[in-house]
Amino acid sequence: MNGPLSFTLETTDGAARAGRLHTAHGEVETPVFMPVGTAGTVKAMTADAVRATGARMVLGNTYHLMLRPGAERVGRLGGLHRMMDWHGPILTDSGGFQVMSLSALRKLDPDGVTFQSHLDGSKHRLTPERSITIQHLLDADVTMCFDECTPFPATEAQAADSMRLSMRWAARSRAAFTPRDGYGLFGIVQGGVFDALRRESASALTAIGFEGYAIGGLAVGEGQAEMFRVLDVTLSHLPTDKPRYLMGVGTPADILGAVARGVDMFDCVIPTRSGRTGRAYTSRGVLNMKNARHADDGGPIDPDCDCPACTRHSRAYIHHLIRAEEMLGPMLLTWHNIRYYQTLMARLRGAIRAGRYAEEAAAITAGWAAEGPAAPPAEPPSAEETVS
16 A cells, blocks of 8 residues: 555544455454564464454553563564464554553653663663554554553643643654555543643544544543543544554443444453453353353353354363463363454444444443353453553
């Protein structure tokens, strides 16, 4: 393709949008969910297995990959696509969130952040320029601006200082980015839960100009209702002809509400982490596969799912694997969960194109009640898997 990464908005249904993201490594239909491959792998999955779920785009992470195996090494080995056998598009998080949340010893200054690795305590430094360089070495189709993820809760003054620092870093990220055909740089809207700050951030980013716009600093403890309210404020100030990416979100219910508001792209560790902790997302609700009620159940996890866990194995077998701590259990559940998310996104895309998004979202939500009360909330992510 000629020119930078681009986006075609094809259909709308209310605020919900269906389109196509055009990248150096292929097209992606939106709205899209990107499985998280923090350290160059979607945990418990081969690249072929990820492709088999219907996923067309994955996420990697600057912070984790700069620590090991090292960005320069990845570059020498031909880039992340070649290294992890992923031929489709890759988006890389800038590392800002991990620096702020995972490194106990860090020093923030106007130029960047000096921090110690959570792995071995070694000292490192990230600036907007270095983050962009690392993502270039990784060969990310979508590079993210280096930003400070505003903590929650934060006062308005704290959120303002954090957001304005991120806007200065956004301008430096833009200047450091090397344009290439099919590649793009996304700005990240910050501002906490404060409407005026979100509007100011969106205005600053659109004045700089990016190939796409992300909404950061949400799903960090503010609750779903507040997240949706902030989205309503923020999305109205972003260009309609550019992709919108809600970072680190989320549950299927979060995705339904965010798509209804005009979000195009999502990532989250929930389906993979849940697969490793015995939770299954299904068309009939969330299941805890450790629960003894599955021990004698010869039926599939989800009769509406075509993944190997559902078509070749029973709930009883998956329950046994999880209780016995066999590796195959998390592998099958992870495959199932990612497949469920991809099937969900395909349903949403089809509903938008058919002009019946609200009806489809209502039917999906009603289906979740079939299994009874939801399983307990997912466990919080570990330092190794926290991405956005």
